Amino acid sequence: MCDYGGRKIARFIFITGGVVSSLGKGLASAALGALLQSRGYSVRLRKLDPYLNVDPGTMSPFEHGEVFVTDDGAETDLDLGHYERFTGVAARHSDSVSSGRIYSNVLEKERRGDYLGKTIQVIPHVTNEIKDFISIGEDEVDFMLCEIGGTIGDIEGLPFFEAIRQFSQEKPRGECIFMHLTLLPFIKASGELKTKPTQHSVKELRSIGIAPDILVCRSEGPIPVKEREKLALFCNVRPESVIAAQDLKSIYEAPLAYHKEGLDQAVLDAFNIAPAPKPDLNVWEDVADRVYNPEGEVNVAIVGKYTQLEDAYKSIAEALTHGGLANRVKVNVEWVDAETYDKKDPAPELQGFNAILVPGGFGERGTEGKIKAAKFARENHVPYLGICLGMQMAVIEAARNVIGYKNAGSEEFDHEAGKKRFEPVVYHLKEWIQGNQTVERSVGDDKGGTMRLGAYNATLLDGSKVASIYGKSQIEERHRHRYEVDTQYQKELETAGLVFSGMSPDGRLPEIVEWADHPWFIGVQFHPELKSKPFDPHPLFRDFIEAAKKTSRLV
Ligand code: GLN
Numbered sequence: 001m002c003d004y005g006g007r008k009i010a011r012f013i014f015i016t017g018g019v020v021s022s023l024g025k026g027l028a029s030a031a032l033g034a035l036l037q038s039r040g041y042s043v044r045l046r047k048l049d050p051y052l053n054v055d056p057g058t059m060s061p062f063e064h065g066e067v068f069v070t071d072d073g074a075e076t077d078l079d080l081g082h083y084e085r086f087t088g089v090a091a092r093h094s095d096s097v098s099s100g101r102i103y104s105n106v107l108e109k110e111r112r113g114d115y116l117g118k119t120i121q122v123i124p125h126v127t128n129e130i131k132d133f134i135s136i137g138e139d140e141v142d143f144m145l146c147e148i149g150g151t152i153g154d155i156e157g158l159p160f161f162e163a164i165r166q167f168s169q170e171k172p173r174g175e176c177i178f179m180h181l182t183l184l185p186f187i188k189a190s191g192e193l194k195t196k197p198t199q200h201s202v203k204e205l206r207s208i209g210i211a212p213d214i215l216v217c218r219s220e221g222p223i224p225v226k227e228r229e230k231l232a233l234f235c236n237v238r239p240e241s242v243i244a245a246q247d248l249k250s251i252y253e254a255p256l257a258y259h260k261e262g263l264d265q266a267v268l269d270a271f272n273i274a275p276a277p278k279p280d281l282n283v284w285e286d287v288a289d290r291v292y293n294p295e296g297e298v299n300v301a302i303v304g305k306y307t308q309l310e311d312a313y314k315s316i317a318e319a320l321t322h323g324g325l326a327n328r329v330k331v332n333v334e335w336v337d338a339e340t341y342d343k344k345d346p347a348p349e350l351q352g353f354n355a356i357l358v359p360g361g362f363g364e365r366g367t368e369g370k371i372k373a374a375k376f377a378r379e380n381h382v383p384y385l386g387i388c389l390g391m392q393m394a395v396i397e398a399a400r401n402v403i404g405y406k407n408a409g410s411e412e413f414d415h416e417a418g419k420k421r422f423e424p425v426v427y428h429l430k431e432w433i434q435g436n437q438t439v440e441r442s443v444g445d446d447k448g449g450t451m452r453l454g455a456y457n458a459t460l461l462d463g464s465k466v467a468s469i470y471g472k473s474q475i476e477e478r479h480r481h482r483y484e485v486d487t488q489y490q491k492e493l494e495t496a497g498l499v500f501s502g503m504s505p506d507g508r509l510p511e512i513v514e515w516a517d518h519p520w521f522i523g524v525q526f527h528p529e530l531k532s533k534p535f536d537p538h539p540l541f542r543d544f545i546e547a548a549k550k551t552s553r554l555v
Pocket of ligand 1: 359360361362363387388389390412480481482483484
């Protein structure tokens with residue numbers, strides 16, 4: 001940390017993207033965070049998104065991928081998931097912001113009269129709001145990494161670029177650097193790697209006053225010396241600050257690959273930090289060893305709704321991989337659209353899998369298929385992990401097929417249909433306790449941010465499977481849902497063998513259910529996948545894959 005007359009301030013790294021989107025800016029930022037940590041520094045990563053939604057909470061998973069929920073209940077961009085998976089630093093509400101949020105803060109202040117009658121403008125009011133956001137908690141870490149979403153040249157991104165330019169000007173020299181990610185396309189016909197798009201993208205950046213210190217260039221293969229020198233010359237960076245980011249077989253190799261390319265060294269050089277502390281990359285070497293040397297395979301079916309876009313279940317896919325790393329097996333995931341089971345028997349397809357996972361989701365579409373998948377797993381003793389909606393479906397399945405409430409369902413689907421069709425074993429939660437406050441919500445509330453969101457405690461039942469998996473009786477997990485399993489049916493379900501093995505501390509809200517006479521059947525109302533890391537796999541995913549491994553002939 002720098003010391004300005006007794007004030008500790010972080011160094012800032014701003015990460016921007018050019019040429020095309022989806023270059024892996026989030027991943028590069030996360031890997032850089034991990035590398036700085038490996039040298040003993042503390043880091044925090046932040047995402048600034050130019051879109052106008054106030055947060056991604058209301059965006060369709062088909063549009064934007066999953067919504068990553070933080071402990072403090074923010075619905076954020078999935079890149080925050082990468083940040084957490086690579087650095088282990090729990091993201092906060094103040095690590096994610098969008099134009100929508102910035103503008104709504106500015107407008108709120110304007111209505112309150114905070115600007116004392118001034119004309120409100122993008123510069124300085126919007127840019128000031130962005131700068132204030134960037135500097136939240138700047139006295140807490142050595143490095144603050146801020147990724148700007150989108151691509152240079154996007155109209156809506158301009159206030160953010162202007163804000164980081166101003167910010168770097170206002171800080172003492174050498175406290176902010178800029179890292180720009182671009183693409184070097186390979187033209188097969190001429191056998192050449194092309195630098196022109198990168199040159200144009202840097203030109204665009206410089207035209208708004210930002211000169212990158214480091215270029216990270218995505219390319220299929222290594223960057224030859226000639227192209228590297230050309231990029232350095234035309235883009236005004238040092239040749240050793242042109243970093244090649246080649247395609248990797250696993251994202252978890254990224255910290256090692258970037259280190260080999262000299263990214264962390266280039267960053268420390270740009271800040272004039274010498275001598276640089278030596279990195280300790282043992283953790284990442286172990287992760288890479290587990291990724292590349294599995295001793296077997298397991299096949300897991302994810303029976304979900306948003307299966308066309310894998311990013312919609314990003315953290316689940318990653319957590320399954322982590323479970324595989326813990327067990328030294330490769331996890332092959334098959335995405336099954338639950339709706340296809342609405343009308344057909346899932347057995348012929350599902351019997352080919354070592355385990356079944358039903359993830360979270362919203363709305364009725366595909367739920368009958370999910371219920372059938374839960375039934376198949378229960379009857380055939382196939383390991384089953386139900387997450388959020390996946391737990392609710394398992395409870396409905398038990399109520400219908402084991403107890404005999406043929407009409408069991410969720411109030412969520414009744415609300416959607418506008419009439420009562422179900423016996424609601426899953427009901428709409430109107431109030432709950434958060435910390436020591438009661439939160440109240442009604443069905444007609446705004447869609448954004450009205451769920452039970454963020455970290456809540458649960459108490460695990462002594463002697464249950466989950467208590468032994470976690471190895472403790474109190475846990476804290478992240479939530480994102482409106483509906484709850486109704487405890488009215490608890491006694492009956494427990495008599496039938498479905499144990500309520502995790503409850504909210506006040507005993508009102510079921511958090512975990514498990515079938516007592518099943519090798520591995522667990523439903524959780526929360527999202528364990530959000531807290532799993534490659535170097536610290538979540539216990540539920542570790543154990544789920546261990547159970548899958550027991551049924552696999554590929555081990
Ligand atoms: N739709 C369900 C609810 O709101 C489940 C949500 C989820 O799976 N995240 O309770």
